[in-house]
Amino acid sequence: MFSFLRAILLVGVLLGHSVSAQTSYFFPANPGPLNPAIPTPEQFLGYPVGSHMTRYDQMVAYFRELARLSDRVHVEEIGRTYEHRPLLMASFTSPANYTNRESIRQNHLKQATADAGTNVPLVIQIGANVHGNEPSGGESTMLTAYYLAASESEEVKRWLNEMLIFVEPILNPDGRDRFANWANMHKSETSVADPADREHNEIWPGGRMNHYWFDPNRDWFLCAHPEAQAHVRWFHEWMPYVVVDHHEMGTNATFYFDPGKYSSNNPVVPAYLYDTVYPAFGSYFAKAMNGIGSLYFTKETFDKLYPGYGSSYTNFYGGAGFLFEQASARGIVQETTTIPITFAFTVRNQLTAALTTIRASLAEKPMLLKLRRDFFTSATDQARKSAVKGYVFGEPADPTRTHAFVNLLRRHQIDTYELDRDVTAGGRTFRKGQAFVVPTEQRNYMMVRSAFEKQITYTDSLFYDATTWSLIHAFGLPYAELSRPTGKGAVAALPLGKAITQPLTSSVPAVGRSAYAYLIAVSDYNTYKALYSLQVGGAIVKTAFKPFTARIGPTDQSFGYGTLVIPVQQQTLTPDSLYRLVSSVGQRSGITIQGIDTGFNTQGVDLGSNQVRTLRRPEVLMLVGPGVSPYEAGEVWHLLDQRVGMPITKLDLANLARVNLNRYNTLVMVSGAYPADRAISDKVKAWVQAGGTLITLKTASEWAIKQGLTKEKLLAADTTRKALRYNYDEATNYEGAKALGGSIFTADLDLSSPIGFGFTDRRLSLFKNNQTILQASQNPYNTVAQYTDKPLVGGYVHPSSLKRVAKSAAILASGDGAGRVILFADNPNFRASWYGTNKLFLNALFFGGVLTVPSVEGEE
Template identity: 50%
Template sequence: MKKISSSLLLLLFSLSSLLAQNDYFFPGKKFNPNILTPDAFLGYSIGSQHTRYDRLVSYFEYLSQASDRVKFQTTGRTYEYRSQLMVAFSSPENLKNLENIRKQHLTLVDPTSKVPDVKTMPVVMQLGYNVHGNEASGGEASILTAYYLAACEDFEVQTTLKEAVIFIEPVINPDGRDRFVNWVNMHKGMPPVSDPNDREHNEVWPSGRVNHYWFDLNRDWFLAVHRESRNRLNFYHQWYPNVVTDHHEMGTNSTHFFEPSKQSAENPLVPSYVYRNLNDSFAKYFEEAMNQIGSLYYTKESFDNLYPGYGSSYPDIQGGIGFLFEQGSSRGHVQDSQHGVLTFAFAVRNHLVNAIATIKGGVAQREDLLRFQREFFETAISSANKSAVKGYVVGSETDPARNRALLNTLLSHRIEVYPLNSEFKQNGKTFKPDQAYYVPVTQPQYRMVQSIFEKPVTFADSIFYDASAWNLPLAYGLPHAEVKSGSVPVGNKLTFDALAFQPKSVTQSRYAYLLAAEDFNTHKALYQLLVEGYFVKVGQKPFRITTDQGERSFGYGTLIIPVQAQKKSSDALFAKLKDISTNTGVNFYSVNTGYSSEGVDLGSNNFGTVKTPKVLMPIGSGTSQYEAGEVWYMLDNYVGMPITKVDMDQMGRVNLSDYDVMVMVNGQYPTDAKFLGKVTTWVEAGGTLITFKSASEWVIKNQIAKGKIRELKEKDSTATKVRIDYEKASDNEGSRYTGGAIFSADLDNTNPLGFGYTERTIALYRNSNTLLEVSESPYNTVIKYDANPLLNGYVHPGTLKKISSSAGLLVSSRGRGNVIMFSDNPNFRGTWLGTSKLFFNALFYGNKIATPAPGNQEK
């Protein structure tokens, strides 16, 4: 007998391995032998290794070349320049006619168009995976699903492709996925280690869950902050899929979840047909698929569809239906769980069978789904016509930057918006033409308009998976009002092109230039001046003066750029201001005198020199990756200012005197004497320490700052003890946590932290129970919650009582420095521009706060 070569043995072993894997994932299925399996293409069995994103992209590209059922396409790039895929799968005939299919499908979402014959229309489905980068089994399942659709020769699959256009977005968060994939592959044992304590199963900070800026993209469908989301929304509204899947992972000791979710947490704006009929009908397909492979699962107990910004809830409010799948995670390749050893391949298979089940259910209910989508948008119009509210007017006459930010989000959701073409008064507010905008409710996106503008405060449940409030005019801090009757004077419908900066003309001055503080881009303009060495002063008193644009009043925080005090020429300064105005949209006023008709003159000592802040932020284990990422994102994108991010275990080596400002986000910080002493000494020497939430508690407890923490629960041992059933313990205690609601408060807008705010009333977002007492100093409570503060969302009555009249923002002076304590997070999800201006003020003007001790004021 001839000796078999080692290479041939290896080939035979590989073939047997591939056959075994097909039997595991696709038992009894017949595939086109001319199309490589994922295993053959990648060189390893799916589940035995985590696939790098570039290799995943390569396989999808290969399929588009090897199969006429596949069309490879991209929607954009991530921050780290990875391609975002949206690969189409359908019959060859459908793919050749894809654009006509798309145009015909769009007639379903246009109630004014002729009703199409849905009997001949394919259903459109979008399978989305791996929005959390460390929930990687979904990304691997997308590879197998793609292979199944491209190569399976079963009659059922061929029929499916004739009746459906299926888009696969294999990884929604490529940057986060590669961060995680590199981690687990780097630490994979051979043989694999299933012990949960192994380094493979415990990734470092920041986790792969988040994107480049450490944001959770699964919350961003509604907010549309990040480029990944904006690219996805642009594609979504080109197609309006009938079915969308959202594949996730959860704790290792969990099994598998598929919808329906909690009935008490359903979105009341979504027709009940979605939850009572469509959800239940698809659940039968999921049930059958999981029963066939013997996998445990559960439904109805958890998760919610209330917030319209998840990948599984956004489709519900767009005439489609979204499905959430949550799979117990191996967080690596193999891990012990209470259900036994959980393998990566097992997790992948559960996602795979549910994706295929979704496709089957979508095709089986094709006509019902298409008809429902048309009815959804028709009923949007009929429901809007019955609404007591006819529309909303919104906009600031002093801050075009925040106007643009909100308008961009509205247009991303294809909401119709119209600029006012003459002055309009509503509810005691005056809205100016081309500075305010009208959003009618009678439009196809009526339900999105409701989601964005309404302010519910009552709910069917008191436990929320995430936020309970998401009113965007409040988030952007913009004046707005309901319109219930009468006509509104409007111009032509707004487009994205109209949102571009309108460059302001700058008149050259030989004396000085002024920049009002109200525009959100003021800090961006300020930093561009400071970083190039220009001399800038900030005013701490209001004044009125003659400018090139007429006599005008200027408020607290106005910037003055004197001409003669600069190290550079007046022509260079003029050129720089024109450039800044062009790229930020801010309006510089030219003045030829320092004499004010009212208030302080420009040479007053009430104008202080602004220095370029050098900012440090401790990060790492124990700190919130979300809040740290929000600080980083806001400074990168809204100020253009770098921030030094230092891991906590490296802080001992940092010379704090190299920095002017330190930002501490929500988290746990050291309490050893050495670290506390180092921070205290730095503040006393003139540093500005900015703290959020629990970090504010930390500086008070460790006596770095003066202040008191308000306890949530009363300490009364004599109170009558209430007996509650054990099964209600979780809900009863969980309802006291403030998961995300919006509150009204009073802002001292004469304080440097309040510069640029024209109103004292401010809306705050709160998603924690950090409560601060009002300062003993009458001058140091910059924000105080109203006595009846709830504006939008759910809060437990007992918690609301404690929030009422507490402090939202405190200042505590120490030596020559200041500690600025937020009880909340002013940069929440990169959307709360209404409060992030407070944070920017703290960075640039925190060192300007100098309050006299009570009773020691000069007379």
């Protein structure tokens, strides 16, 4: 009881004490003189830091006020969020440095590969709150900003003279405000520390994610969202030596700082960072935390394998990224296993870590300069020794997907070139004008490896996140390695054409007017955007279930499975209106649309065949809410909204029982803990049998099978395991190693199935991070995609899991009455980066409604 009262009294102190009392709590015992013309956060906001969650607009206003009052502070807007909040970057330096900032920037960048001297001011960056409901780091940036603007101490003046300190106060403003509003809405004047109180338990989906429910701390490598795009663009403009990322973790934890789990460091990055830099900085952090009596831990967890974390991205460019994880109050005060933890306490720890980072960075400047120079020297040496001299890639049938990959490479400053001649490599022929080349001998070789290599060597079997992130496989593009000239058939010189310096876009010819029909090949990623636009515009669109060859002008042209056919006469639109529509859609979506004068094809089915079926416009409902994965639901929402331009109804699972499903023809269920509720499953089953299309991912597929919505089956668990005995403290290692954290596998895809429409290769890379294992169907036509007998492409997987994945079904399409159930064992929309498998999901949405499953004699 005494401990609880002490925590409550601390909150009272923050609410009632003077500004000087609060300052003495957060800052060092003798912070030095503080400029009274600079308002503290409390003076500006009207409440003490730690007593209330500060809204993002208030933080923006405070930073801008500091910039107005102090010539040490300057604020720029580097981007905007989906919800139109500005993304701010504030710089803190002396007026002289700011005046000369462009010269400083240029000389600073030269230090990476040349000697620009040691007198160039050191550039570092502090960022916080990439997870919106981890507010202490964001709150601390206001105090960091105040201290840098107001302190007249000799130490701070030296920092400003010898450094450019950038502060990005909130990395995820949309999520931050979602959480801040929740906490403020439910906090009491008499603080409630009970963990069960509503203040500490925000409703689904919570404030952690961005607008579309993505984890933005996984996006620096993928750059799918405006927050990461803005940050990465700024990062490459300034290339800070140190990047700090403030986070929070469970309430009953303490404080974490690097070094992290050594066995899970990325082997692509030179060991000097892990062996020398992190331990050196760790000693500064330890001393600072010892000084305020805060408990902490290091080395146990939080790997830096993945290049897409805020605390790891800079590691792949010769910098040092630091992660701080603070136990969270998830409100103003909350009980723990010891004394209650207050919001103010969490803010103080974060502030202490931030100021210590500045102090350590300047003190260890020679180490940081060596880190960067050695990094790029090592990169050059590794590239020179590598047998792989470059990568050639490109999908001529899908320029949209190819261009998206090139544009992502360029975001990461990876040198990319047009292919200057036809090249045969890896059993494929890549054509000039349709393919691109990335040389390995370039400045950012480490990131080239990260984008293209499918496997790295692991020294551990426990991982915090995905164990592979090969972008070339995520985009599903044909590619080949170009090797050094060592024998017959080797590439003597890289076929480098024009360098790519601007974002690529597709240019398509004008649509030739037709009095008979228009055709669209479905291989391009933007086909779905075009198809939906045509349907919304009132066009009747058909799809061909058989390939054919048509005479287009003077030549014959082959059209594959799924080709879209838009007849001119069988329309509610006039021929003129239809032509205007297809012309507009073709240009806006970057899709080639061709007019044809006859339905009599030279080979294959004719355009009036029963194999050419009319498509229904998708009317899609997706279940969301408690128990449903917000990440996967957000990925579907983002895909349809941002890339297809298609609305989707998001229905809370709790409301399913009272909604009329007949309004919708497609129901999407992503992973989740769905209830074994017979009324719900019976309702969904009746809707499917009446003609609906149910699409399920991962555990939702398990639910559909267990509830009897399909006759397909899960692969039974291995029950032959012998009784074993291990030491208690080995449980995490043994059992955790069996988890599928995220690996890439190969599957065989049926290209004639509507789910496979538009694909040109049966060999397909899939990302799997779950233990949903589907049996191959008893019906030989139902298994749309099946993992091969040796499926692993890259990433860690336990032998027992690999055995179960091999030859299991990746996608099943099962008929039920007039409808169908399409089951995915995995998530084809993972983090908006898997362009190669997005198409599978979109095919299920757009073509699932005309998918009929052949029956087999003797089948139940």
